[in-house]
Amino acid sequence: xxxxxxxxxxxxxxxxxxxxxxxxxxxxxVQELDLEIGANEVFGLLGPNGSGKTTMLKxxxxxxxxxxxxxxxxxxxxxxxxxxSRIGFLPEESYLYPFLDATxxxxxxxxxxxxxxxxxxxxxEMLLDMVGLKSVAYRRVGEYSKGMQRRIGLAxxxxxxPDLLILDEPTSGLDPxxxxxxxxxxxxxxxxxxxxxxxSHLLADVEDVCDRVCILYAGRQRSLGKxxxxxxxxxxxxxxxxxxDAAMVERVRTMLEAAGREIIDVATPRDKLEDxxxxxxxxxxxxxxxxxxxxxxxxxxxxxxxxxxxxGRAVIEQLVSAAPHVDAPPQDKPPAETxxxxxxxAGRVLEELVAPTKPDRPERRPGRPKPPAPRPAxxxxxxxxxIIDDLVNxxxxxxxEDH
Amino acid sequence: xxxxxxVTRYTFAQCLRMKVAGLFIVLLAVALSAMPFMMKGxxxxxxxxxxxxxxxxxxxxxxxSLVTVFLAVAVVSDDVRKKQIFTxxxxxxxxxxxxxxxxxxxxxxNVVLLAIAATVIYAVAQYLRSGETLNANxxxxxxxxxxxxxxxxxxTPFDTAPFVKRRIDRLKExxxxxxxVETYMAQKRLNHQQAQAQLAAEINKQITExxxxxxxxxxxxxxxxxxxxxxxxxxxxGELLNVNHKARLARIRTEAAVLGRxxxxxxxxxxxxxxxxxxxxxSSFDVLFSQEDALRGGFAKFTPxxxxxxxxxxxxxxxxxxxxxxxxxxxxxxxxxxxxxxxTGLYYQDSRTDSSKIPATLTVSARLVDQAGRTEVRFINLTxxxxxxxxxxxxxxxxxxxxxxxxxxxxxxxLFNLIFLAALGVFAGSFLSFSVGCLLVLCGLLPFAVARExxxxxxxxxxxxxxxxxxxxxxxxxxxxxxxxxxRMSPANTLVDGMNIxxxxxxxxxxxxxxxxxxxxxxxxxxxxxxxxxxxxxx
Numbered sequence: 004x005x006x007x008x009x010x011x012x013x014x015x016x017x018x019x020x021x022x023x024x025x026x027x028x029x030x031x032x033v034q035e036l037d038l039e040i041g042a043n044e045v046f047g048l049l050g051p052n053g054s055g056k057t058t059m060l061k062x063x064x065x066x067x068x069x070x071x072x073x074x075x076x077x078x079x080x081x082x083x084x085x086x087x088s089r090i091g092f093l094p095e096e097s098y099l100y101p102f103l104d105a106t107x108x109x110x111x112x113x114x115x116x117x118x119x120x121x122x123x124x125x126x127x128e129m130l131l132d133m134v135g136l137k138s139v140a141y142r143r144v145g146e147y148s149k150g151m152q153r154r155i156g157l158a159x160x161x162x163x164x165p166d167l168l169i170l171d172e173p174t175s176g177l178d179p180x181x182x183x184x185x186x187x188x189x190x191x192x193x194x195x196x197x198x199x200x201x202x203s204h205l206l207a208d209v210e211d212v213c214d215r216v217c218i219l220y221a222g223r224q225r226s227l228g229k230x231x232x233x234x235x236x237x238x239x240x241x242x243x244x245x246x247x248d249a250a251m252v253e254r255v256r257t258m259l260e261a262a263g264r265e266i267i268d269v270a271t272p273r274d275k276l277e278d279x280x281x282x283x284x285x286x287x288x289x290x291x292x293x294x295x296x297x298x299x300x301x302x303x304x305x306x307x308x309x310x311x312x313x314x315g316r317a318v319i320e321q322l323v324s325a326a327p328h329v330d331a332p333p334q335d336k337p338p339a340e341t342x343x344x345x346x347x348x349a350g351r352v353l354e355e356l357v358a359p360t361k362p363d364r365p366e367r368r369p370g371r372p373k374p375p376a377p378r379p380a381x382x383x384x385x386x387x388x389x390i391i392d393d394l395v396n397x398x399x400x401x402x403x404e405d406h
Numbered sequence: 407x408x409x410x411x412x413v414t415r416y417t418f419a420q421c422l423r424m425k426v427a428g429l430f431i432v433l434l435a436v437a438l439s440a441m442p443f444m445m446k447g448x449x450x451x452x453x454x455x456x457x458x459x460x461x462x463x464x465x466x467x468x469x470x471s472l473v474t475v476f477l478a479v480a481v482v483s484d485d486v487r488k489k490q491i492f493t494x495x496x497x498x499x500x501x502x503x504x505x506x507x508x509x510x511x512x513x514x515x516n517v518v519l520l521a522i523a524a525t526v527i528y529a530v531a532q533y534l535r536s537g538e539t540l541n542a543n544x545x546x547x548x549x550x551x552x553x554x555x556x557x558x559x560x561x562t563p564f565d566t567a568p569f570v571k572r573r574i575d576r577l578k579e580x581x582x583x584x585x586x587v588e589t590y591m592a593q594k595r596l597n598h599q600q601a602q603a604q605l606a607a608e609i610n611k612q613i614t615e616x617x618x619x620x621x622x623x624x625x626x627x628x629x630x631x632x633x634x635x636x637x638x639x640x641x642x643x644g645e646l647l648n649v650n651h652k653a654r655l656a657r658i659r660t661e662a663a664v665l666g667r668x669x670x671x672x673x674x675x676x677x678x679x680x681x682x683x684x685x686x687x688x689s690s691f692d693v694l695f696s697q698e699d700a701l702r703g704g705f706a707k708f709t710p711x712x713x714x715x716x717x718x719x720x721x722x723x724x725x726x727x728x729x730x731x732x733x734x735x736x737x738x739x740x741x742x743x744x745x746x747x748x749x750t751g752l753y754y755q756d757s758r759t760d761s762s763k764i765p766a767t768l769t770v771s772a773r774l775v776d777q778a779g780r781t782e783v784r785f786i787n788l789t790x791x792x793x794x795x796x797x798x799x800x801x802x803x804x805x806x807x808x809x810x811x812x813x814x815x816x817x818x819x820x821l822f823n824l825i826f827l828a829a830l831g832v833f834a835g836s837f838l839s840f841s842v843g844c845l846l847v848l849c850g851l852l853p854f855a856v857a858r859e860x861x862x863x864x865x866x867x868x869x870x871x872x873x874x875x876x877x878x879x880x881x882x883x884x885x886x887x888x889x890x891x892x893x894r895m896s897p898a899n900t901l902v903d904g905m906n907i908x909x910x911x912x913x914x915x916x917x918x919x920x921x922x923x924x925x926x927x928x929x930x931x932x933x934x935x936x937x938x939x940x941x942x943x944x945x
Contacts, residue, residue, distance in 0.1 A: 114408065
């Protein structure tokens with residue numbers, strides 16, 4: 004189901020005040036917040052600890068009721084049961100039943116979504132594969148490490164193939180591989196036309212996946228806009244070339260000075276530590292070193308990858324699953340390739356799958372370039388820092404235009 | 407429905423995996439296995455079985471009630487406290503469905519645990535039943551007073567009106583009536599009419615008391631009607647041990663269930679021939695055949711070792727409690743009892759020695775009841791003191807069903823009780839933390855379980871009641887509607903006495919306990935839970 008209504012979530016002047024037992028006002032967690040999140044959007048709620056992100060998410064989920072204002076999800080009140088069947092939610096910690104094992108946990112939530120038994124079983128298998136917990140599927144969730152619980156939490160949020168995915172601090176407690184997987188997943192879902200709302204204070208994660216962000220501080224909205232517009236520094240141009248010696252740099256400087264431009268900085272770009280880490284793990288995996296608990300997760304589960312082109316598949320899925328292992332329809336990838344690509348890193352497989360599906364979202368950045376392109380020097384940081392500094396200092400409108 | 411079932415199913419699994427359910431099973435096993443050997447009762451087998459049934463059903467009831475309350479409060483309040491509720495209510499599951507699912511899960515657990523407990527109790531009771539009895543009376547008590555389901559008929563009330571009238575007429579003749587009325591008017595500040603009524607009531611009371619007491623050598627008489635024993639014959643098999651053709655006697659070995667239903671001189675049919683019971687022993691009895699049947703030839707074929715069919719006529723029991731007016735030296739009430747069929751005139755008499763003020767049972771053949779269900783009983787006081795048997799202390803009991811179904815009905819009563827408690831627990835968990843929720847349930851229930859009548863009486867509205875009494879009155883009234891009388895719901899005493907629990911009683915308990923009380927409380931729980939902000943921190 005693809006949502007045609009432009010506003011998936013609309014919040015109008017929402018405020019939330021917590022009162023104590025004697026009804027005295029204690030904390031105003033959210034103040035007069037307006038939010039409009041459309042279909043097909045990856046939206047980030049940003050802010051330091053205690054800025055009202057989670058409170059806002061809980062109001063959108065109907066776990067808290069706004070003191071003032073109105074919230075509608077898919078045009079209905081958040082407590083509406085029909086609305087909930089289209090939502091997937093990952094709380095800030097995975098609150099799971101410790102006495103159930105991974106399969107039972109997913110089965111329970113699948114039942115709450117009234118998924119038919121066969122579909123439920125198929126999805127559980129695919130999701131466990133995706134989050135890399137297949138080998139521990141029959142261990143009690145209570146015995147899991149925090150990261151493993153997080154993975155199960157993610158799996159339960161996806162079991163209904165949600166139209167709206169709400170993730171509260173999705174990458175907390177996850178290793179870089181898990182983090183990357185979540186980011187890949189968010190991108191994939193975004194490309195499929197799903198709406199993703201996530202809250203985080205890990206700015207790099209948000210920057211990598213979000214189309215739009217809203218920055219909250221002390222319950223108020225401080226900044227709202229497209230990530231590209233907020234972060235793009237239109238006044239500057241960055242060139243990346245093969246290594247230049249000092250003489251060559253001097254020549255370029257002279258050339259630019261002749262054109263009335265000035266070089267501001269010359270630096271050797273560095274890889275992100277994340278990329279280095281992922282590369283090392285990938286190499287280890289290729290050597291087939293045994294991992295202890297979590298097996299590095301597989302690719303995004305098939306039912307989550309299905310593009311808008313094959314809408315009827317959700318229905319057909321059950322019928323098809325009667326014949327075992329008719330996993331991928333031809334337009335996704337030919338069966339012959341399945342075996343060949345199986346051991347490839349998740350990102351690359353994902354990229355191949357995702358690339359042709361969504362022509363209407365050209366501005367989205369690709370997953371991961373094949374030869375890892377040199378990142379811009381960490382000069383990007385001052386921009387992020389500026390925003391935070393501004394809002395920490397005076398809480399006034401942070402630089403929306405000045406960058 | 408499917409979502410509710412999912413919650414129910416996983417609640418059941420949760421309860422099983424929580425140690426509480428396991429602990430219950432262990433405790434129950436220990437309690438039940440130790441009980442029959444620890445308790446000797448009064449030395450008779452009947453006493454042992456009674457003690458066992460009373461204690462085991464009470465223990466199971468109490469244990470399961472506690473388990474139910476704790477689990478029901480925990481399954482909801484823990485979800486909120488540990489925030490697992492976040493992932494559950496954000497699924498397409500209405501909050502009332504969650505509450506109902508949780509309740510059903512606890513009920514399902516109760517059904518399973520109760521079924522296990524009931525099976526164990528039943529098995530142990532049957533094992534005890536097969537044990538050695540002290541004597542034939544003991545065996546009869548086991549079979550006809552415990553492993554049965556009996557109904558109770560009280561005597562037709564005395565019509566005191568003619569006696570009252572006669573007494574008043576006599577007073578009037580003697581010219582003492584008006585002075586007595588005037589005394590009442592003066593003493594109690596009544597008008598003439600009220601004083602007359604008071605006097606008549608006083609006379610009525612005296613006459614009623616007189617009619618329930620018999621001086622030495624005097625008798626008391628009761629009429630019973632509505633006794634229906636059709637279809638309560640006992641069928642069994644036996645083996646001829648000894649046959650005396652000349653004396654028309656046969657000794658037959660048979661099972662305990664048949665032996666217990668035989669009464670001395672009571673009618674019995676052996677392979678189609680009428681006889682009377684002569685001697686009752688632990689595993690056999692003697693039958694004296696009628697001359698007619700003995701001559702007809704069937705009896706001639708009787709040889710030792712032959713298998714025979716036994717049909718025992720139904721019996722009725724007269725239970726009574728005799729209280730002597732003065733202390734008797736040996737505390738023994740001696741009496742003669744006559745029971746007769748008012749239509750056929752069939753007559754039975756027995757002399758008895760009973761401990762005073764202790765209920766006693768006299769078992770007689772149901773042929774003493776006529777087709778209209780009437781029988782008459784006379785007690786003749788053979789002690790030197792005057793003896794009182796109150797109308798409420800005498801009754802005819804007769805079998806209307808078997809122990810098995812009665813036991814099942816008793817277990818159902820316990821189950822309904824537990825279903826209500828589960829609703830109460832889930833309700834408390836819907837807005838309170840575990841400890842406070844348990845406290846509320848136990849404190850709310852206990853006064854009503856222990857001292858219901860007292861509470862209701864204590865806050866009765868009287869002229870001049872102040873606001874506090876009004877408040878108390880209506881609080882107690884509402885609580886009395888919402889909370890059941892746990893004592894009355896417990897089937898322990900009824901089962902121990904071998905009294906029938908009517909399906910109507912079971913149905914009424916189901917309707918009131920589940921249909922009204924549990925539903926009202928669950929509705930309140932659902933409403934609160936629906937209105938509640940589940941992400942609010944609760945202390």
